[in-house]
Amino acid sequence: xxxxxxxxxxxxxxxxxxxxxxxxxxxxxxxxxxxxxxxxxxxxxxxxxxxxxxxxxxxxxxxxxxxxxxxxxxxxxxxxxxxxxxxxxxxxxxxxxxxxxxxxxxxxx
Amino acid sequence: xxxxxxxxxxxxxxxxxxxxxxxxxxxxxxxxxxxxxxxxxxxxxxxxxxxxxxxxxxxxxxxxxxxxxxxxxxxxxxxxxxxxxxxxxxxxxxxxxxxxxxxxxxxxxxxxxxxx
Numbered sequence: 591x592x593x594x595x596x597x598x599x600x601x602x603x604x605x606x607x608x609x610x611x612x613x614x615x616x617x618x619x620x621x622x623x624x625x626x627x628x629x630x631x632x633x634x635x636x637x638x639x640x641x642x643x644x645x646x647x648x649x650x651x652x653x654x655x656x657x658x659x660x661x662x663x664x665x666x667x668x669x670x671x672x673x674x675x676x677x678x679x680x681x682x683x684x685x686x687x688x689x690x691x692x693x694x695x696x697x698x699x
Numbered sequence: 700x701x702x703x704x705x706x707x708x709x710x711x712x713x714x715x716x717x718x719x720x721x722x723x724x725x726x727x728x729x730x731x732x733x734x735x736x737x738x739x740x741x742x743x744x745x746x747x748x749x750x751x752x753x754x755x756x757x758x759x760x761x762x763x764x765x766x767x768x769x770x771x772x773x774x775x776x777x778x779x780x781x782x783x784x785x786x787x788x789x790x791x792x793x794x795x796x797x798x799x800x801x802x803x804x805x806x807x808x809x810x811x812x813x814x815x
Contacts, residue, residue: 622802624802624803624804631808632808632809633703633790633792633806633807633808633809634742634790634792634804634806635806636803636804636805639802639803679741679742681741683802687732687742687744687802687804688741688743688744689741689742689743690741691739691740691741692741
């Protein structure tokens with residue numbers, strides 16, 4: 591069925607390195623994507639969003655890339671910090687904001 | 700700006716009992732969402748309100764779950780009767796009205812429900 595899903599369940603990076611979290615979607619009708627960060631015991635927190643008329647959007651230390659040809663988006667975190675350790679979810683507006691299982695990011699000091 | 704408020708934060712009940720959760724969205728946010736998040740999984744949308752009307756409740760198990768947002772502000776989610784598989788965190792989120800450029804949702808801290 592239609593879904594938004596994440597490739598890797600866990601990603602470990604060294605503090606200061608860049609992190610890349612990937613997400614695939616299957617419905618070409620999706621036109622709005624959101625990345626959320628969820629720390630343990632807390633609700634998801636909005637990080638950045640992107641519309642399908644864009645290929646790239648930058649925020650503070652984060653960049654989201656959208657490749658509509660292969661239905662793939664990625665979240666890049668520059669100079670990863672220990673505070674970035676969390677589970678990251680992508681969601682799209684078409685698929686009832688389905689979050690998938692997420693990718694857990696572990697930042698090693 | 701106050702965030703999304705939820706209560707209670709924790710609830711333990713026995714199966715077949717009833718439970719209700721309360722949510723107060725951010726002031727001025729017309730859209731309200733209830734999600735169920737089972738341990739190790741992402742949030743699953745249960746119901747979406749636009750003001751006091753239901754936009755989408757296709758994933759709400761209507762035989763036991765109900766939700767209302769009578770005055771278009773606060774909302775309650777009820778489970779009656781509860782089953783063991785209802786053990787999860789119930790998240791409430793709100794966002795500005797649809798038609799704006801962003802669907803950015805602001806989440807509350809959630810209510811952790813344990814059904815024994």
